[in-house]
Amino acid sequence: MAQPPNVRAEALIEALPFIQKFRGQLFVIKYGGSAMEDEQVVERFLRDVVFLEAVGINPVVIHGGGKAITSKMRDAGLKPRFVNGLRVTDEQSICIVEDVLDNEINPAIVKVMHGFGGKAVGIKGKDVLIGKKLPPQTEGKSTKIDMGFVGEVIDVQTDIIAKAIAAESVPVISPLARDASGHALNINADIAAGTVAGRLRAAKFIYLSDVPGIMRDPTDKESLIPSVNRAEIEQLREDEIITGGMIPKVESALHALAEGVEKVHFIDGRTPHSLLLEIFTNTGVGTEIVA
Ligand SMILES: Nc1ncnc2c1ncn2[C@@H]1O[C@H](COP(=O)(O)OP(=O)(O)O)[C@@H](O)[C@H]1O
Numbered sequence: 198m199a200q201p202p203n204v205r206a207e208a209l210i211e212a213l214p215f216i217q218k219f220r221g222q223l224f225v226i227k228y229g230g231s232a233m234e235d236e237q238v239v240e241r242f243l244r245d246v247v248f249l250e251a252v253g254i255n256p257v258v259i260h261g262g263g264k265a266i267t268s269k270m271r272d273a274g275l276k277p278r279f280v281n282g283l284r285v286t287d288e289q290s291i292c293i294v295e296d297v298l299d300n301e302i303n304p305a306i307v308k309v310m311h312g313f314g315g316k317a318v319g320i321k322g323k324d325v326l327i328g329k330k331l332p333p334q335t336e337g338k339s340t341k342i343d344m345g346f347v348g349e350v351i352d353v354q355t356d357i358i359a360k361a362i363a364a365e366s367v368p369v370i371s372p373l374a375r376d377a378s379g380h381a382l383n384i385n386a387d388i389a390a391g392t393v394a395g396r397l398r399a400a401k402f403i404y405l406s407d408v409p410g411i412m413r414d415p416t417d418k419e420s421l422i423p424s425v426n427r428a429e430i431e432q433l434r435e436d437e438i439i440t441g442g443m444i445p446k447v448e449s450a451l452h453a454l455a456e457g458v459e460k461v462h463f464i465d466g467r468t469p470h471s472l473l474l475e476i477f478t479n480t481g482v483g484t485e486i487v488a
């Protein structure tokens with residue numbers, strides 16, 4: 198049932214101080230994982246991003262696509278393998294990774310945003326992120342695994358991103374880098390986003406995922422941790438409360454904070470308008486990481 202007009206107007210007025218505070222500021226948003234699986238959820242999120250841009254905030258979106266890559270690899274008869282949350286990526290797999298991220302997911306996001314009347318520009322990670330191959334990773338106690346074409350970001354060509362923002366377009370960036378010889382490297386999207394947020398000194402860095410935030414028990418919603426600092430994160434890792442896909446997230450969040458990002462938030466991409474609630478209301482949503 199529609200709310201009375203004055204209640205609806207109050208929601209806009211509640212947003213006023215936040216719009217005034219955040220206009221002109223740069224927010225990096227990592228969008229990935231299961232929160233990307235449902236078309237309705239994707240559209241709702243992207244409309245929220247268009248809204249941010251329309252009220253003068255400068256969002257930069259870094260997207261993932263791990264699930265789609267896994268499914269395409271399986272179709273090709275390849276068996277996905279992860280070490281410490283990172284996909285082992287051989288020559289055949291990197292072609293699939295590039296195809297899924299740059300030719301499918303990235304243009305689809307831009308198209309939906311255009312459909313909502315937003316301005317967005319797709320940027321291939323390879324065009325802005327310079328990387329180098331990761332050394333072999335330790336699995337278990339001592340086994341070293343060659344990760345293939347998996348990299349870390351050593352430089353960001355921020356001028357290309359800045360140009361898009363100056364043109365009032367939302368940069369939508371895929372998590373790939375190029376190495377010194379121009380070869381594509383697969384970058385975990387959380388790590389790519391954390392590096393970009395740090396280099397751009399984002400006012401906020403927001404992760405949208407498929408959990409309410411960081412939890413003491415990922416199966417119990419009530420165990421959500423609303424605010425956490427570096428020392429507490431280290432303890433949560435030691436106690437193996439933060440595991441799996443949450444590890445690259447907290448690591449890149451801490452990296453971004455060390456680089457001067459003001460605030461990092463983990464919110465649930467499945468909750469309708471969690472992004473707008475986090476930014477434009479006093480309601481605390483998800484987990485905030487403070488320096
Ligand atoms: N303490 C924790 N709190 C919340 N989620 C956690 C925690 N530890 C591990 N996880 C896992 O991390 C996952 C999120 O990481 P991931 O699946 O890589 O997200 P995305 O694909 O959105 O980047 C959650 O679905 C959850 O299973």
Ligand SMILES: CC(=O)N[C@@H](CCC(=O)OP(=O)(O)O)C(=O)O
Nearest residue numbers: 229230261262263283284385386
């Ligand atoms: C090296 C590495 O693991 N790269 C990731 C890149 C995509 C990603 O991170 O996507 P999500 O954010 O949706 O998980 C991968 O191949 O799955």
